[in-house]
Amino acid sequence: MTKNPPILPAKFSPEARNDLADIRRYTFEKFGEEQVETYLSKLAEGIQRIREMPGIGRRHDLIPEELRLVKVEQRYLVYQHLNDQIYIVRFLYVRSNLGRYFEQ
Numbered sequence: 001m002t003k004n005p006p007i008l009p010a011k012f013s014p015e016a017r018n019d020l021a022d023i024r025r026y027t028f029e030k031f032g033e034e035q036v037e038t039y040l041s042k043l044a045e046g047i048q049r050i051r052e053m054p055g056i057g058r059r060h061d062l063i064p065e066e067l068r069l070v071k072v073e074q075r076y077l078v079y080q081h082l083n084d085q086i087y088i089v090r091f092l093y094v095r096s097n098l099g100r101y102f103e104q
Contacts, residue, residue, distance in 0.1 A: 008051045010086040019091035023075070039073065046072035047088065054081040062099035 057068025069076045078090040
């Protein structure tokens with residue numbers, strides 16, 4: 001019998017928490033409470049997928065080597081698989097200039 005790999009815990013950076021608050025506020029103002037719940041649910045599903053399969057993210061030239069991206073709706077979930085946990089770094093709009101968020 002094969003054992004399922006463990007689902008990794010997720011931790012959020014302060015910037016990721018701020019991103020979520022901004023997403024919630026903007027979506028509520030533009031589209032209402034029902035859309036907030038729908039959108040946040042989709043982001044939560046994306047996080048769950050990452051927790052279950054941390055290798056699904058892809059590299060991008062404009063972000064640090066250790067970070068990965070997963071696209072959910074119109075956002076990139078930027079994360080790092082670190083010490084048996086997932087560290088959610090940012091939730092960024094797909095049309096944003098990713099490099100400006102990670103300038104050295």
